[in-house]
């Protein structure tokens with residue numbers, strides 16, 4: 047693991063050096079081997095040749111920017127974030143704050159439409175359908191990755207993780223984070239404070255403005271292990287703390303799919319992950 051400290055004094059933009067890159071066009075066994083290693087050693091990797099069409103990503107990005115550019119009163123019609131909806135500054139119930147605004151929605155078309163239709167303005171179907179497409183692609187991608195991981199771990203049912211996400215009751219989420227550009231140079235600010243993600247797997251893509259404290263080409267996705275996957279693999283995969291900072295003179299946008307089991311799922315180590323060496 048090459049993570050460096052996330053203390054507030056440490057404002058380096060790169061928290062990881064040598065973050066593994068996984069190229070989905072490689073042969074499956076190579077992908078599986080290297081992904082497993084990345085999840086065990088880093089809990090994070092960059093994903094290229096992921097198959098999510100560039101047009102889909104670009105269109106969601108531009109519609110999302112258009113959404114965040116609207117007056118606050120319009121955006122608030124998708125909220126309040128209880129916890130789903132439009133929110134600003136307040137990240138969670140425990141008082142965490144950040145220099146961002148966000149839209150957090152259940153990752154399925156009816157739930158997206160239900161919140162987005164209230165915003166008004168241009169045809170809400172456009173934004174809603176685009177977000178729906180993005181969710182379909184990133185959900186499929188997350189499930190493929192979870193299946194490759196299941197295979198790599200030698201699970202009897204390689205779908206042990208992905209079936210929790212494909213379940214109709216899955217609590218998967220889509221989150222758009224918008225970090226507005228600084229009006230003046232206020233130096234580095236915390237956009238999204240240090241945390242680990244509670245879900246199974248996170249698939250994040252951001253525009254070309256740096257901020258997540260890991261560097262990557264803008265066409266790549268960041269994928270990270272969440273707390274639930276750490277628990278189900280009995281600690282073999284690591285869920286790593288991360289944060290986003292705001293330094294740029296341009297707005298930053300990240301678009302995230304959180305692959306999540308249903309709220310009824312009991313999260314505990316898979317029996318195959320409990321061994322004499324790793325009790």
Ligand SMILES: O=C(O)CCC(=O)C(=O)O
Pocket residue numbers: 221223238243250252257258288289290300302
């Ligand atoms: O917006 C980002 O780059 C990071 C946000 C994040 O870590 C999260 O929403 O869980």
Ligand SMILES: [Fe+2]
Pocket residue numbers: 241242243288
């Ligand atoms: Fe996160």
